[in-house]
Amino acid sequence: MTVTYTHEVADCKGFGNFWRLLFRWVAGSVYKLVWPEPTTYLLMYALFSILYRVVFDEYEGGETFEQVSLYCHHFSDLIPVSFVLGFYVSIVLQRWWAQYESLPWPDSLALIVSTSIHGHDNRGRLMRRTIMRYVNLTFTLTLTMITPRAKKRFPTLEHLVDSGLMTAGERKILEAIQDKAPHPVYYLPLVWAGGVVARARKEGRIRDDFALKTIIDEINRLRGLCGGLLSYDWISIPLVYTQVVTLAVYSFFLATLMGRQFLDPAMKYPNNLIDFYFPIFTLLQFFFYMGWLKVAETLVNPFGEDDDDFEVNWLIDRNIQVSFLIVDEMHNEHPELVQDMYWDDVYPQELPYTFASEQYRRDPPMGSTANFEIPEAEQEILPVLDEEPEEGDDEWWPLEASTPPSPSPSPEPNLPPLLLPQAEAGKGTPTYKRRGSLRSLGSSLHSARKSSILNFFHQRFHKPEMPSRTGSSSRGLNRSASRASAGSGLTASRFNVARNNTNASSLQSEAYGLSSESLNVDSRNSPRLHFGRHASQDEDGAILIKIKRRDKDGEELSGSAEELVKHENAEEEEMEEKSKKKSREERRVESGRRG
Template identity: 45%
Template sequence: MGRLLSPHRSKPNMTVSYSLEVANARFGGFSKLLFRWRGSIYRLLYKEFLLFCGIYAFFSMFYRFLLTPTQQELFERIALYCDQFTNTSFIPVSFVLGFYVTLAFNRWWGQYTSFPLPDNLMMAVSGNVHGFMTSHELKKFQSLHSDFNKYWIPLTWFANLASKARKEGRIRDDVALRLLMDELNNYRAKCSLLFHYDWISIPLVYTQVVTVAVYSFFGFCLIGRQFLNPEKGYKDHTVDMYVPVFTLLQFFFYSGWLKVGELIINPFGEDDDDFETNQLIDRNIQVSMLAVDDMYQNLPLAVKDKHWLQGNFSIPYTISTAAESLKPAFKGSTYNMTMSAEDFKMDQHVDGPLTTQHIPLRSYPSDAAENLPEGQGVLWRGSLPLLNDCSSSTDEEGCIHAYGNDVCVLSLGKCDDEVWSQREQEETMTQAAGENMSSQQAG
């Protein structure tokens, strides 16, 4: 893979990072970021902003000092006409601009996540594949003709070499070969996706629509937002402020929004916040060579750690975070929920065989079985994974079926011996039929 340094760039830019400055929410946290220049919207927009201010000042001076009264009246009519379009939703700048920047941002992040990293592949190879192309391989690569991009050819060589290595026994089993091929396919898929991001751009017509919408809006603002003579009594022109503060802010927001879309639509350029492609390539090569060459079979001595004989131990805390270890662990929002006896009352119409009711509860009176009305059921000290049918033992008074600390109360009045006898017969017949089928299959 070739280097991506531009001949006119003296040193590589670094992506602007401010994660440490916003690690904690505090008063004026974001305000400190407003005074940065590198990577800021000021650096990106100041030329367009100064141009807009200059053109606006020109029309203002032209209206005030160079026009005759008749010409001023005509200019004022034009200004009022333009102003009615800038103060309405006639030009949907917010809609088209917001949707465009969202689309560009998703594309920008998708390109970063598509950047192929060899980490998983190098871990799977573990010392048998080298990253640089030899001169012989380069000649072979150049001799292969294709009308399309040929980035996939070395990956095909890798797949063939992996298959050959498996036949020669240098790859221990098919599982390892499958792991290599899966990681290779993931790597190739990211290369392909990145290539398609470069090939397929956001439709040009959409970029043109957004640009024309923003520029035409502020083109009308240059005339329509002029301060007219307040003595003539025009609506909303009672004060002559000379400097259109809110119009300039509006230009800063909308044009800055458009500049953000322009910045992130292709993150492989030389803007302050573009991806550090060279650094990523250097990192990939260095980490790959370190993993497959220097670290191959170069393992640290395996020794018992200092907590080897300790059943329970705690990790060290700093003084400022020691109090965190005293806080109870979160066990669920309903972990300490209690319910009264009234909450257990349920309407259950029993027309068929015996059924069970399961209700999770952390604490329930020990005499629950004695006071349980007919047609209700309780799971005492239970949990959701233990909500299964109670099919263990039963007492004659309350039909209680116990599983250690978990108790299911079955209630249909008193336990009916005929019902239990019928269920036992059904289970016996089902078990016998299963054994008979197994024996037939074995025969």
């Protein structure tokens, strides 16, 4: 099992807090792992040093030894030990952690099975326990194929029967399948588990197909993890890379046995001005590189018997215990439902602290711009659209005046103002012109949906039925049209609705003065509004909207804006007077009949 020491170094306060880890001679320590190699290296180094200082000095072979030592020292530095070894260790560590993440944990499946397979009787309990037993059996069979620890514990299928993970009948079926198939059948118990799940659904213990699918998906996920473990056991790091790293490290230190010898200072060789007997820094370099290589050798197969390898036997026991506990002892059991302490407050403002944890109280984190202030002068919103006349066009002024007026109140801020050219001030077809794109106009019209003329048409007259009698309904409709047109900036636009018995289509064609093509959506510029033959656009992108006014007989009206307003007001008053007169006559006739 991996040696855990995080509780000893919970913080790095103080001087040399991690030093106490350097003097631990326990399982997993680097001293216990590499001590044979440094000992052997020091003995061989001492042997060569004795030969140089005693034997070769006496028999005149010291000069040759010195030349060989200088040669080995020069070429040993050309071996890229750091690069090759560092890259190899990086690959091994990534592979080691990936193998740990491939270990199947049946906890999630046990929770799903306990929640989805209902029934407190022996039948339901038997199904839940059997499913989890099959899952743990698959995991154990997989481990016996890849790790010596599990294989030594369960060398045969009979040992699995004795341990309670398998029955005698299941062993016979598994042996028969293994005789027929040349491939491993570690997944066979998962097939049995799937059959039990299907039977539970057929018996109604699983209430819907979604729960059935969830269980099957989790079983398939566990099978994939077990298959991944077998793949890691089958596909190793390429042997050639392991050989290159091993040769690089050992050849480097074999060269240093001669190249790092302390030579006679009288010869004044480079880096040999002081005579030492013990190679301190060479030993440290050997310790680092050899320790790095030993770490890689240990982690290349974490399912072995090293100190840092995974404790698979403990994992087998833990999984079977937790699985049965969840699906049996904890099945459909939970504490009594009670109101929590913060029932009235909805949620706690802050959970209490102890005296020991008070120092860790912190304010909630804020965004990086929490204290960033923008000057008020820079908070003003810039205008989006500007109005300007075209080059060569006549002067423009608001529609409410037929002659160039003095400064008048600005129109409502919601809607763009309707402008009237001087050349058309006396005509009955005023023109709206606005600088900007068609999208800008569409957004402006949509922002004034309530008071828009086109929206008024759509809301008022697209109804399944229309009143047949002329009375308060028609008058109210006329007044609503007047208010809608006045509120949208079209003060001079009021629509006279015919008082005879007409349907919606005749009202649309005669009262509005609009054809069926007045409202349509341009497919090329959707969702922008296109106003049919009543809207046009000049070369610069300015939009022209022409609104035609007609009287009750359908004749187009002409004149200034003020004249049109007076005309429509007079018609409205005349219509109201006629309605009142007709009502008085009806009451007089009704009184005569009663008398």
